[in-house]
Amino acid sequence: MAVRALAWLAERSATPVYIACGQDGDAMAARLAQVPAISLQHSIRHAAILLVAGPYRDADRPALRRLHDQLPHPRATVWWGAVPLAEAQDAVTIAQGDHPVARLRRLDRNLLRGERASEPDWLPDEPPNEWRGKGDHGQGGEGMMGGVPYGRPMAMMGEEMRDALMLDAMTITIGPFLRTLPPGLSLELTLQGDVIQQARVVTPAYPASGGASEPLLRAARMLESLGLPDLARRAQISAMRDSAEGLLAAARRCGALLALPAELADVRARLEAALRGGTAPDPGEEWLVDRLAGMEWQSALLRIASFDPATLAQIAPAAEPDEDEEDGDEKERAA
Amino acid sequence: MTAIPLVFALLAAGIWFAAIAERFASARRFPSAIVLAPLWQAARLLSQQRVRTEYPDALNWALAPLVYGALAVAGLSVVPFAPGLVVAPLDTGIVLWGACEALTIVAVFLHGWSANSMLPLIGGYRFVAIGLPAMLLSMFVLIAAALPAQSLAVGAIVESQRSMWNMVRQPLGLPLFLLLGLAISLRGPMDYGDASDLSGGTAAEVSGPHRLAWGIARLAMLTAFAAMGASVFLGGYLGPWLPGPAWLALKTAALLLVLTWLGCNLARMPAPRMMAALWLVLLPLSFLDLVIAGVEALL
Amino acid sequence: MTAADLAFYVLSAIAVVSGWRVFRTDSMVRASFLLMLSFIAVAAIMLMLAAPYIGMATVFMMAVEMMVMALFMVMFMMNPAGLNPMNMVHQNRLSIGAGATAFVGLTVAVLFTDLPHEKVARQAPVIRDLGHELLGPSMLIFESAGVTLLAAMVASVVLSARSGRFGPSDEGSRPPGLEPGGEPAGRIPESEQEDE
Numbered sequence: 001m002a003v004r005a006l007a008w009l010a011e012r013s014a015t016p017v018y019i020a021c022g023q024d025g026d027a028m029a030a031r032l033a034q035v036p037a038i039s040l041q042h043s044i045r046h047a048a049i050l051l052v053a054g055p056y057r058d059a060d061r062p063a064l065r066r067l068h069d070q071l072p073h074p075r076a077t078v079w080w081g082a083v084p085l086a087e088a089q090d091a092v093t094i095a096q097g098d099h100p101v102a103r104l105r106r107l108d109r110n111l112l113r114g115e116r117a118s119e120p121d122w123l124p125d126e127p128p129n130e131w132r133g134k135g136d137h138g139q140g141g142e143g144m145m146g147g148v149p150y151g152r153p154m155a156m157m158g159e160e161m162r163d164a165l166m167l168d169a170m171t172i173t174i175g176p177f178l179r180t181l182p183p184g185l186s187l188e189l190t191l192q193g194d195v196i197q198q199a200r201v202v203t204p205a206y207p208a209s210g211g212a213s214e215p216l217l218r219a220a221r222m223l224e225s226l227g228l229p230d231l232a233r234r235a236q237i238s239a240m241r242d243s244a245e246g247l248l249a250a251a252r253r254c255g256a257l258l259a260l261p262a263e264l265a266d267v268r269a270r271l272e273a274a275l276r277g278g279t280a281p282d283p284g285e286e287w288l289v290d291r292l293a294g295m296e297w298q299s300a301l302l303r304i305a306s307f308d309p310a311t312l313a314q315i316a317p318a319a320e321p322d323e324d325e326e327d328g329d330e331k332e333r334a335a
Numbered sequence: 336m337t338a339i340p341l342v343f344a345l346l347a348a349g350i351w352f353a354a355i356a357e358r359f360a361s362a363r364r365f366p367s368a369i370v371l372a373p374l375w376q377a378a379r380l381l382s383q384q385r386v387r388t389e390y391p392d393a394l395n396w397a398l399a400p401l402v403y404g405a406l407a408v409a410g411l412s413v414v415p416f417a418p419g420l421v422v423a424p425l426d427t428g429i430v431l432w433g434a435c436e437a438l439t440i441v442a443v444f445l446h447g448w449s450a451n452s453m454l455p456l457i458g459g460y461r462f463v464a465i466g467l468p469a470m471l472l473s474m475f476v477l478i479a480a481a482l483p484a485q486s487l488a489v490g491a492i493v494e495s496q497r498s499m500w501n502m503v504r505q506p507l508g509l510p511l512f513l514l515l516g517l518a519i520s521l522r523g524p525m526d527y528g529d530a531s532d533l534s535g536g537t538a539a540e541v542s543g544p545h546r547l548a549w550g551i552a553r554l555a556m557l558t559a560f561a562a563m564g565a566s567v568f569l570g571g572y573l574g575p576w577l578p579g580p581a582w583l584a585l586k587t588a589a590l591l592l593v594l595t596w597l598g599c600n601l602a603r604m605p606a607p608r609m610m611a612a613l614w615l616v617l618l619p620l621s622f623l624d625l626v627i628a629g630v631e632a633l634l
Numbered sequence: 635m636t637a638a639d640l641a642f643y644v645l646s647a648i649a650v651v652s653g654w655r656v657f658r659t660d661s662m663v664r665a666s667f668l669l670m671l672s673f674i675a676v677a678a679i680m681l682m683l684a685a686p687y688i689g690m691a692t693v694f695m696m697a698v699e700m701m702v703m704a705l706f707m708v709m710f711m712m713n714p715a716g717l718n719p720m721n722m723v724h725q726n727r728l729s730i731g732a733g734a735t736a737f738v739g740l741t742v743a744v745l746f747t748d749l750p751h752e753k754v755a756r757q758a759p760v761i762r763d764l765g766h767e768l769l770g771p772s773m774l775i776f777e778s779a780g781v782t783l784l785a786a787m788v789a790s791v792v793l794s795a796r797s798g799r800f801g802p803s804d805e806g807s808r809p810p811g812l813e814p815g816g817e818p819a820g821r822i823p824e825s826e827q828e829d830e
Contacts, residue, residue, distance in 0.1 A: 009378030012371075016379075043535040045386055045542040048379075072542040073384040112382060155712040170712035172453045180532055193709050194457045194606065225532040227523060227603030230361045255524075259604035297457060298532045299605040392664070392715040426761050430690040437697035441667065444704060448663055451715030460708045463701055470698075487687075487761065 007112040014039040015108040018047035020067060021183035022054030022082055023206045026217045028096070029053060033220075033236035035101050042179055042224075044070045048108060052082040054096070054183075059203055060176050061085065063186070065122045067177055074111040074118035078104060087122040169197050176203050180225050180301050182218075182312060187292075187304075194297040199289040204318045208309030212277075213239035219247070219274035221305040222267075225298060226256050235275070244277035251275050264299055270306040279308045288316035338422045341580060342411050345587065349558025350551060352588055356595040380550075383543035392449035399446035400548040403439060407555035410435040414562045415490045417572050417579030428489035429477045432563055436473065439519045439556060440466040443528045446549070447537030458536025461606050462528035466518050468613040469525065473515035475621040476508045479628035480567045489563075493571035502568045504631065507624040509568040511617060516564060516594055520557035523598030527606055529553075561590035638682060645682075649675035657723050661716025662707045670700040684754040687761045 018041050019029045032038050041047045050071055056064065064085065068077060077088055081096025092107060094100045110116040155168035175186030184206035190198040208214065216239035223232035231247075231254055238244055251257065251271075260268040266282070273280035288307070292300050307315070354373035387393075413428035415421040425431055440463055447459020481487050483504065484495035492501075502509045517525035521536075529536040538549055565571055565586035572579030604612075653672040656665045673696040680689035711718065723729070754760065768776050811817055 003382075006378050006382050009375050010382045013375035013379045042531045043539045045540055046535060046546065048383065070386070072386045074382075112379075155718060167709065168711040168713070170453065178534070180534070191453070191457070191712065193712070194461050227526060227530060227532075227601075229531060230599055254600050254602050256602040259602040259608075261605065261608045264605070296605055296607055297461070298530070298603075299607075301532050302605075390715060390717060392661075395664075395667075396715075425686060427686045427690045430687060430694065434690050434693040434697065437694050437701070441670070441697050441701055444701065445667065448704075448708070449715050451717060453712075453714065456708065456712070456714040460705065463705045467698065467701065467705075 003114070007114070011109045011112050015049060015104055016041050016047045017049045017051050017104065018044045018067075018071070019051045019053050019179070020056070020064060020177040021179075022052065022056035022060075023184075024081075024209050024211075025053035025183050027209075027211055027213060027239070028080060030213070030217055030220070030236035030239050031099065032101070033233045034240070037105055038101060040179075045072060047071060048075060048111065049104060050075070050077045051080055051100070051104070052077065053080045055082055057184070057203070060184070063176055068119070069121045069123050071119075074114075074116075076107050076111055076116065076119055078107065085122070088119075167192050173202060180221060181304060182206075182221070182307075182309070185304070185312070185316065187289075189292075191297075196292050196295050196297070196300050199292040201289060201316045201318060204316055205309060205312050207313060213242060214309065215274040215277050215279055216244060216247070218305060218308065219251075219271060222271050222274070222302055223251065223256060225301045225305060226259055228254055228256060231256070244275060248272065248275040260302070261299075264302065267299075267302050267306045270308075274306070282307065282311045286315065288312070291315075338416060338420050341416050341420070342408065342414075342422055345416075345562060345580075345584060346408065346411060346555055346558055348584065349561065349587060349591060350554040353554045353557050353591050353595060356592055357599075360595050360599040377547055380543055380547035383546075385543040385545050386540070388451050388540050391451045392445075395445045395449035397545070399442050399449065400545065400552045402442040403446075403552035404548070404555050406435045406439050406442065407552065407559040410556075410559040411562055413489050414559075414566050414583070415493060415572060415579075416583055418490070418494070420579065421490060424490060425488065427487050429481060429487050429492070429567070432489075433470075433474050433477065435559075436470045436515065436519060440470065443519075443521065443537060447528065450537070450540040452540045454533045454535075454539045455537045458528045458530065458533045458539070462518075462521075462537070465525065465527045465606060465609055465613065468610070468618065469515045469518040472613070472618050472621040473512055475618075475625050476505075476511045477567065479505055479621075479625045480508055482625075482628040482632045489566055489571075493566050493573060496570040496573060500568065500570045505568075505624055505628055507620055507627070509564065511621050511624065512564055512568065513590075513594065513597065514617065516557065516560040516590075517598060520553050520560060520594070522557070522594065524601035524603045525609075526598075526603060527609070530603065557591065557594060558587065561587045561594060564590050642679060642682060645675045645678050648672070649679070659716075659722060660719040661713070662711070662720060662722070663704050663713075664716055665722050666700045666703045666707070670696050684758070684760055685764075687764055 014036065015038050017032070017038055019025065019032070021029060029040060032040060044050070044067055048071070050068055052064065065087065068075075076092065077084075078100060079088070079091055079093045080098075080100050081094070084091035084093060092103065094103055107116065111118065155170045169190050169192045171188060171190045173186060173188045175181045176184045181187070182205040184203060186202040188200040188202050189196050216235050220232040220235035220239065223229075223235060228251075231250060234250065235247055238247055257268055257272060260271070270280045270282070288304065291303065295303065304312075351373060354376075355369060358369055358372055410432050412422040413425055413431050415424075423431070443466070444459040444463050447455040447457075447462070450456075480492055480501050483501075484492040486492065486495075495501075496504075514525060517523055518527075521529045527536075529538045533539060538546060541549060562583065565583060569586045569590070570582075571586070572583045574582035574585075577585075603609075649672045652668045652675065656668045656672070659665050659668060674693050677689045677692035677696070680686075680692060683689075707713070
């Protein structure tokens with residue numbers, strides 16, 4: 001009884017969805033931005049439904065599985081213009097051209113009422129790695145530090161790049177489904193505090209599909225990282241309507257351009273151009289990973305998000321495959 | 336002790352009001368009955384699983400939202416609703432509030448640290464770096480407000496505003512203090528803890544009831560802060576016609592609206608720039624505020 | 635036993651137990667917050683001893699202090715939730731000696747000091763008295779301590795600032811040699827040692 005009352009109340013709230021963008025997933029997400037019954041979440045832990053939008057690459061499958069298993073119960077996955085993975089039983093698929101809102105709402109209601117069973121894990125609940133017999137405790141590093149015991153990266157001493165102090169750094173992989181990164185881009189970052197010491201491209205961003213709305217979608221992603229979710233939603237809606245009218249003025253009023261310091265003048269210029277619906281040219285000579293070294297987290301995300309797809313494809317191509325780095329990792333943040 | 340139910344009534348009303356104001360400001364007018372939207376959201380979170388990360392510091396992780404909420408209650412306990420109508424009539428009211436601010440930073444840090452995940456850790460780390468200087472300058476601003484009252488008690492500070500509100504007498508005070516309010520309730524331009532660029536920061540790994548508790552604690556702290564700001568700068572319970580508690584509630588609501596609007600409409604600058612702004616510009620401004628208050632007290 | 639007695643014993647127990655746990659835990663962050671808990675219990679005892687300002691200020695200062703320590707720990711070791719266990723005790727013999735000496739010294743001081751016995755009056759203006767004491771008879775001690783701390787703060791900010799003492803720190807600032815044209819003073823970064 002109490003459960004039914006709770007479901008009755010809960011199904012009236014907006015459906016929290018985490019959207020994993022494949023090719024063109026960005027534009028598909030923008031179609032959901034103006035639907036008040038759907039709220040797009042930044043963390044997979046805050047969602048009830050994983051929405052895979054657009055075709056994804058084979059290389060993204062492990063990340064997708066890990067992402068799915070981080071969803072809290074009751075949960076479900078919807079494949080919007082994407083082919084379901086073999087693990088997905090009773091898969092809900094929607095054609096790319098269709099609007100998924102009605103299906104999402106119904107699925108959400110059924111989950112809350114218990115009429116549809118919550119999806120089980122897709123990965124076995126066991127460490128993704130073998131125990132490696134290196135280091136004092138077999139974790140692969142030195143002493144109690146470093147290495148990747150059971151596939152979990154541990155902090156390791158290293159020289160801090162700015163002042164040459166010996167500090168611990170930690171390596172994590174973000175993407176390819178992180179909402180604040182261009183879809184498909186996955187980076188391996190070595191972090192010391194919130195400063196990036198080293199970056200490596202794991203998978204490149206999806207190639208541009210040449211949509212005219214791309215600059216506004218890019219601006220929306222930057223506005224999200226600037227802490228302006230409402231304006232970002234407005235940019236997404238503008239992208240759907242192909243009109244950037246008033247957007248730049250609104251961004252100026254919120255201080256979106258003023259917030260960027262002089263070191264990020266390039267990002268500011270690109271944001272301004274994107275808000276106008278255009279693209280500021282970038283010589284594209286320096287690699288993305290070189291431009292990220294020494295940057296603080298938010299600035300780095302802003303800079304990554306500011307490149308247009310053509311430049312990004314040029315400066316952040318796929319890295320050579322490295323067997324060692326392809327290990328699955330339960331803690332890897334794809335969300 | 337009629338003040339204790341008043342504290343909880345103000346907190347509950349403030350949490351509800353702030354949650355609605357937030358939805359209204361972000362123009363998400365769904366569902367149509369916006370007044371009940373927080374209840375529905377709460378029901379959703381209650382029906383969701385509470386996830387566990389791998390090897391978290393479970394005790395601190397669970398304690399953090401509780402401590403955060405308890406600090407909001409403790410901070411509100413020194414705010415008077417009418418002359419003499421206060422839970423804890425301490426001579427050192429604003430020092431207690433300062434201790435609550437400091438411990439809030441500890442609670443947010445622990446929330447990020449104990450999840451055993453990278454993005455929450457960065458959120459907690461970054462929040463501390465910004466939160467500490469913000470708290471420091473709020474203390475200078477509060478001391479300046481205490482000068483005309485010649486007392487550290489919140490009740491005396493309210494009484495000292497019978498002729499003129501501190502907002503007018505010390506024009507720098509309230510804007511600087513609002514900055515801290517945005518910081519300790521993790522909001523908009525000062526949200527370095529739970530920011531969207533970190534996928535939710537310290538709250539990135541929490542779901543279900545835990546996330547509900549964290550959200551309520553954030554709004555409770557926002558309410559406590561607004562009530563404190565209303566008492567110290569807007570004359571608290573003072574006002575004609577209406578009874579004291581009503582005036583305090585109205586002024587608290589006004590500050591909640593201001594804070595919500597600021598939170599939704601100002602961009603967040605990268606942390607190093609905010610840090611420089613805090614230490615190089617805003618902290619000297621708070622000294623200036625103190626000097627103005629001191630000169631005024633001497634005249 | 636009155637309620638005040640009970641509160642005193644409970645708070646003392648919290649202070650002692652959390653102080654002991656500081657050395658038994660395996661993470662620096664947990665250790666510093668246990669120490670904070672211990673100090674907060676002591677601060678609550680001070681509140682009971684009619685020293686409200688000192689009590690509150692202790693909570694305030696300890697929270698900030700431990701927070702800064704935890705900040706440095708994250709900076710030095712990216713160690714969420716204390717995943718890399720750490721031993722919190724070292725230099726055991728020296729520490730035991732120093733601890734025992736301090737305990738004996740403080741115990742002797744407590745037992746042999748002629749502590750005042752009369753109760754503080756309920757309406758005594760303790761904060762006002764404290765203020766007069768600090769800005770009156772004890773002003774020299776108080777102010778010299780304050781100025782020393784301020785100087786230390788300014789010095790540490792100057793040393794750690796990006797625009798360092800010997801040029802921008804991220805562009806290889808180097809201190810001058812001890813004698814003209816000599817080796818730069820101070821520690822040489824390891825990366826440069828390898829180069830040479």
